[in-house]
Amino acid sequence: MASTNFFADAARRVLGIDHQGTQSPPGYLPHDDFIDPYEEQEPTVGEWLRSLMPTKEGPLRYARSIFLCAEWLPRYNLTWLLGDSVAGLTVGFVVIPQAMAYALLADLSPEYGLYTSFVGAALYWIFGTSKDIVIGTTAVGSLLVGSVITTVQEQRPGIYTNEEIAKALSAVSGMILLFIGLVRLGWIIEFIPYIPISAFVTGASITIMLTQFPVAMGISGINTREAPYLVIINSLKGLPRTRVDATIGLSSIVLLFAIRYLCAKMETRQPAKKMVWAMISSLRLTFAMLLYTFISWLVNRNNSGPSPFRIVGKVERGFKHAGAPPMDKDLLELVLPKLPAVVIILVIEHIAIAKSFGRVFNYTVVPSQEILAQGASNLIGTFVGGYVCTGSFGASAVLSKAGVCTPLAGLLSAVILVLALHVLTSVFYYIPNAALAGLIIHAVVNLPTPPRTLYKYWRLSLPDFFIWVIGVVLAIFTSLEISIYVTICVSLALFLLRNARTKGEFLGQASIYHLPANDDDHPSSPDTTPRPVYLPLTNTDGSNPAIPLTTPHPGVFIYRVPAPLSYMNQAQHMHRLVKHIKTYTRAGSSNTQQLDKGQWLWSDPGLPAKGLATAEEGLPWLRAVVIDCAAVGDGLDVTSVQGLVDARAALERYAGGEVEWHFAGVDGRWARRALGAGGFGVPRGERDAEKESTGWYVVGKRAGDGTREKESSEDETSMEEGRGRKEKWVPVWRLDRPCFHVDLAEAVQAAMVDARRAEKREGQAGR
Numbered sequence: 001m002a003s004t005n006f007f008a009d010a011a012r013r014v015l016g017i018d019h020q021g022t023q024s025p026p027g028y029l030p031h032d033d034f035i036d037p038y039e040e041q042e043p044t045v046g047e048w049l050r051s052l053m054p055t056k057e058g059p060l061r062y063a064r065s066i067f068l069c070a071e072w073l074p075r076y077n078l079t080w081l082l083g084d085s086v087a088g089l090t091v092g093f094v095v096i097p098q099a100m101a102y103a104l105l106a107d108l109s110p111e112y113g114l115y116t117s118f119v120g121a122a123l124y125w126i127f128g129t130s131k132d133i134v135i136g137t138t139a140v141g142s143l144l145v146g147s148v149i150t151t152v153q154e155q156r157p158g159i160y161t162n163e164e165i166a167k168a169l170s171a172v173s174g175m176i177l178l179f180i181g182l183v184r185l186g187w188i189i190e191f192i193p194y195i196p197i198s199a200f201v202t203g204a205s206i207t208i209m210l211t212q213f214p215v216a217m218g219i220s221g222i223n224t225r226e227a228p229y230l231v232i233i234n235s236l237k238g239l240p241r242t243r244v245d246a247t248i249g250l251s252s253i254v255l256l257f258a259i260r261y262l263c264a265k266m267e268t269r270q271p272a273k274k275m276v277w278a279m280i281s282s283l284r285l286t287f288a289m290l291l292y293t294f295i296s297w298l299v300n301r302n303n304s305g306p307s308p309f310r311i312v313g314k315v316e317r318g319f320k321h322a323g324a325p326p327m328d329k330d331l332l333e334l335v336l337p338k339l340p341a342v343v344i345i346l347v348i349e350h351i352a353i354a355k356s357f358g359r360v361f362n363y364t365v366v367p368s369q370e371i372l373a374q375g376a377s378n379l380i381g382t383f384v385g386g387y388v389c390t391g392s393f394g395a396s397a398v399l400s401k402a403g404v405c406t407p408l409a410g411l412l413s414a415v416i417l418v419l420a421l422h423v424l425t426s427v428f429y430y431i432p433n434a435a436l437a438g439l440i441i442h443a444v445v446n447l448p449t450p451p452r453t454l455y456k457y458w459r460l461s462l463p464d465f466f467i468w469v470i471g472v473v474l475a476i477f478t479s480l481e482i483s484i485y486v487t488i489c490v491s492l493a494l495f496l497l498r499n500a501r502t503k504g505e506f507l508g509q510a511s512i513y514h515l516p517a518n519d520d521d522h523p524s525s526p527d528t529t530p531r532p533v534y535l536p537l538t539n540t541d542g543s544n545p546a547i548p549l550t551t552p553h554p555g556v557f558i559y560r561v562p563a564p565l566s567y568m569n570q571a572q573h574m575h576r577l578v579k580h581i582k583t584y585t586r587a588g589s590s591n592t593q594q595l596d597k598g599q600w601l602w603s604d605p606g607l608p609a610k611g612l613a614t615a616e617e618g619l620p621w622l623r624a625v626v627i628d629c630a631a632v633g634d635g636l637d638v639t640s641v642q643g644l645v646d647a648r649a650a651l652e653r654y655a656g657g658e659v660e661w662h663f664a665g666v667d668g669r670w671a672r673r674a675l676g677a678g679g680f681g682v683p684r685g686e687r688d689a690e691k692e693s694t695g696w697y698v699v700g701k702r703a704g705d706g707t708r709e710k711e712s713s714e715d716e717t718s719m720e721e722g723r724g725r726k727e728k729w730v731p732v733w734r735l736d737r738p739c740f741h742v743d744l745a746e747a748v749q750a751a752m753v754d755a756r757r758a759e760k761r762e763g764q765a766g767r
Contacts (some may be wrong), residue, residue, distance in 0.1 A: 002709060041671045042676070066182075068127050068369060072406060080405040087402035090408035091415025094282055094398050095121075095136055098443065099417075100312070100428065101436040102137035103206065106145040106387060108163050109426060111315050113137045117228045120377045125407035127181075127373035129366045129572050132357040132396035133350070134413070135377050139444045140345060141388050143211075145169060147480065148338045150225040155334055164326045167389035169335050169342065170327035176343055176377025179547040182371025188744060189347055189367055193495075195457070196487035197348045197467045197707045198449050203228075203475020203483050205447035206310045207441060214238065215437035216253070218245025218309065234679040245309045245434035248295075252288055252438030259284040275401075285439055292435040293427060300430060312436070342479045342487075347545060350374055350391035355401060395444055431710040463494055488527055500568040505536040506548025506580055507558040507628070509748070512534035527748040534558055534628075534744055553752045554638050555623030557581055559746070563634050567639035574647040577625075581651060586619040588656040618753035622651060624660040624753035626747050634668025640680040648680075658684035662739050664747035672733075681737035683754075 064070060066414030095117050103113030149165045184367050211224035221240040224231055236277065263281035267274045268470040351367050397623045399409060440615050447466070457465040467490050475483035494724055511530035532552075539545050552558070559577050563569070625648075644661075652659050661680055675681055732742055741747035 001236070010222065011748040025403035033387075035493060036122035039116055042673045060532055062187050062690075065366075065369070066372065067126060068129060069407070076406065077409070079170065079635075080408075083403045083405035085412055087399050087404035088412025089416060090279065090282060090402040091399045091409070092121075092413040093189040093286045095134070095392075095395050095413060095417065095689070095741050096424075096437075097285045097439055098392070098395065099420050100139045100431070101439045101443075102142040103387075104312075104433070104436055105212075106137075106142040106166060107149045108145075108166060108387065110312055110431075111421065111425070112166070112321070112387060113142075113165070114384055114417055116381055116389045117318065118414050118417040118421070119384055119386045120389045121417065122408050123377050123411040124373050124563070126318050127369055127376060128407045129364070129369050129373055129408050129695050130354040130357055130363065131363070132400040133354050133391050133407075134372075134399050134410060135350075135374065136392050136395060138349065138390055138392050139440060139447070140201060140349060141342075141390055143208055144338075144342050144345060144480065145387050147225065148335060148342070149461065151335045151338065152331070152562055160326075160328075160331055163321060163385075164331065167325040167334065168327065168331050169338070170378045170386060170388045171327070171382045172332065172335060172339060174306070174375050174377070174382070176375070177347070178370050178375030178379055180347075181368050181370075181375050184368040186351075186367030186369075186371050188372075188694050189351055191492075192344060192348055193464075193491040194352075195351070195464045195467050196471055196484060196491055197345075198453075199471025199487055200475065200484045201349075202448040202468075203214050203472045205444040206472075207480065208444045210235070212437040212440050216246065216249025216434050216441065217435060218243030218249070227478060228679055229616045243309065245432070248292060248309060248432045249434035249438045252292060253442055255748060256284055256288055256438065256442040259287070262291060271742055272445060275403075278401050282401060285443075288439065289431060289435065293431050296432050297432040304585065304628045310433040312428055312433065314433045317425045319384050320694070322383060323385075338481065341484050344484065346374060346388060347371060348380075349393075351534065353391040353396055357396065362402075407435070421448040464491075467491055496568065499563060501564070501572065502561075502563040503540075504562060504573050504576060505538065507560055507561050508537045509535040509552045509558075510536055510547050510549050532745060532748070534748070535558075536560075552748050553623065553755045554620035555585060556626065556748070556751045556755050557622075557624075558626045558628065559627040560631075560750060562631050563630075565640040565643075567637050570640040571641035574643045578650050580645050581622060581625070582654060582755075584619065585622045585655075586623070586653055622655040622659055623758055624662060624751035625651070626662045626664060626744070626751050628744050628747075629671070630665035630667075630744070632666065632671060635670045635675040641674050642756050644675070644680065645678050652684075653713045655761060656697050658683050660739065660751060662741060662745040662754075663753045664741045672737070675740070678739060683739065687733060701751035 045384055063631055096114065097115030100110035100116040101113070103110050103116075106112070117136035124133065124135045145166050149162045152160060152165045153162070182189070207228045211229045213232070214220075214224065214235045215220040217235070217239070219241050220243075221241070222231065222238060223233050224233075242381065260281055261278045263284075266277045295307075296307070296311055300311070314699075351365070351370055352367040354370050374390060378386075381387070381389060454465070457468060467487050470490065471483045471487035472487055493711050512533050515528055533542050533549070535541060535549055537549055556581070561573060565573065597660070627644075647658065648661060660683065663675060663680065666675065670679070733740055738750070741750060
């Protein structure tokens with residue numbers, strides 16, 4: 001160990017590194033035998049690297065975290081099986097019409113929706129952390145797939161089929177999501193704000209309803225891939241071309257809403273049968289599809305010519321489209337520009353649904369694991385013919401209401417989908433397209449953000465409200481991709497601006513008194529012992545302006561940094577700090593010569609006009625600076641520490657001597673290390689180490705007794721009692737950096753003590 005220190009010291013001397021510049025002056029530590037020494041171990045690069053190294057148990061723990069089903073499958077029981085069976089079968093019947101309808105929205109034939117939902121239901125239980133999630137087709141995801149297919153077909157018409165484009169998009173999306181999940185990068189979704197997603201979902205749902213309107217009305221010749229406002233304009237112009245499809249489309253919408261309304265009313269009137277009515281409401285989509293399919297069959301069974309309304313037609317039986325996804329280089333180059341929007345929406349939609357159910361039913365959702373389940377479903381789904389899938393809110397709500405117990409319910413839903421693909425394809429032939437369009441419109445009508453939520457946005461944050469409006473307008477008048485990209489960029493720019501322009505506050509001291517309540521819960525007279533608090537001098541916090549705020553001591557300034565200090569905001573903080581202190585103090589000190597006008601910098605504000613401050617003007621000399629770092633957190637970058645060093649140098653030149661800097665609430669070890677490396681934490685002026693105990697904040701009565709009863713070394717009576725009892729006092733932080741303080745009150749007290757001692761020394765020197 002000694003040899004290591006020797007070589008380290010030798011290397012510092014050769015490289016010219018001043019390692020001692022950040023240490024306390026010799027003899028500063030106390031010699032009282034009743035205070036135990038404490039040497040805080042600073043964090044090191046080796047410690048940081050070791051924290052990143054895998055442990056022996058790491059691979060096994062990682063494998064268990066991947067296959068979470070291994071934790072609960074051994075505890076599976078008959079009660080769970082009963083609940084999962086009912087829920088899984090119910091969702092299976094609900095998903096069938098939804099999946100087929102959404103596949104048409106993606107410009108694919110209906111069976112592709114069934115393939116997609118089958119894979120999500122069959123795989124999610126292996127990886128998922130939510131019992132209520134159903135992975136399958138969604139309206140928004142299908143709309144995005146349809147948009148990508150349209151774009152590729154416009155650029156390379158006829159070269160690739162719609163199915164090939166959809167499978168390539170799903171395969172690449174699955175790879176990306178699988179990678180994010182495996183390396184546990186689920187936390188990156190926190191960088192995507194909620195407001196852009198809310199605006200996107202609203203814009204997408206409006207787009208879906210507008211694009212399905214001409215289908216429900218039987219209006220032909222409408223390009224539904226144009227901007228939504230053009231679709232509705234052209235649809236209105238095409239109303240004279242309305243066909244009999246409108247009867248089916250409009251009546252299906254009315255029927256679905258009527259069933260939902262009736263079931264909701266009956267749930268209220270018959271609470272004992274609430275579950276039954278909820279189940280009927282959940283199956284309304286299936287009932288509507290069966291009804292209109294039966295009507296279509298009656299109309300077309302003996303019809304040798306074309307159907308009077310458009311129907312789905314032939315649906316392939318089984319998994320006829322199974323196979324490896326196409327990975328053609330040219331196709332991938334066409335798909336890649338659309339991937340960011342697709343991946344973002346898939347992840348956000350899924351995690352938002354999973355977390356909402358987790359909050360309701362009191363279980364924890366792991367984002368990385370959910371993304372892993374998504375990635376597996378999207379990648380493996382392409383081999384059986386599926387396209388991109390994510391959590392479906394409608395199907396998940398049905399699963400939850402049906403009394404699901406574990407994620408295994410999805411496997412039972414997959415069984416229903418397999419049966420539908422092998423047994424019911426002949427029935428699917430007669431499904432009217434207008435009925436599917438009505439189903440889609442009914443399914444997405446509740447997705448737009450309701451007015452009460454918009455009003456909440458207005459009250460919570462005006463900038464976020466306007467970002468939402470921008471996103472919806474762009475979605476309707478341009479495209480969904482432009483909407484999501486612009487709103488995310490604007491939100492991130494607003495976030496950076498808020499952090500870069502955080503405004504620090506100078507604080508004043510006020511005395512407050514506790515107002516206890518008596519036995520009748522009425523206020524009684526305040527306590528007579530005051531407690532100091534520190535409030536912004538500018539009253540920006542909304543505190544009562546009638547409360548007088550004072551400086552704790554002339555020349556002592558308290559500055560609060562309200563956010564992490566970084567390269568983005570340190571310049572304005574340091575400028576504000578130095579400018580304010582120069583404005584409210586006079587240059588030099590009582591034992592230095594007053595500067596003449598020729599020595600002032602031309603850039604000092606107002607000084608040439610006002611002249612030099614004199615003692616008669618009442619401005620104090622600068623004594624100490626207290627920085628409240630409670631919001632700074634752990635870790636400071638080089639620019640922020642250098643900004644503090646430069647501010648200290650500027651103020652010491654202004655004051656004509658060294659100025660004490662005290663830091664309150666620097667809780668992070670790396671932050672204390674960074675400030676210590678910048679020369680902070682140690683006293684700047686001449687001090688009597690034997691007599692100065694300022695900053696030695698201690699806890700407990702005896703070292704090693706395990707107690708943590710807080711006391712303070714400022715209490716001389718307690719210290720004298722400690723000497724008499726031979727008890728030890730234990731410091732919270734290292735004693736050789738007494739300018740780092742546990743809280744603001746202790747930092748201000750230490751700064752006041754320093755100021756008084758400086759005044760005393762200057763008075764003695766004057767005599």
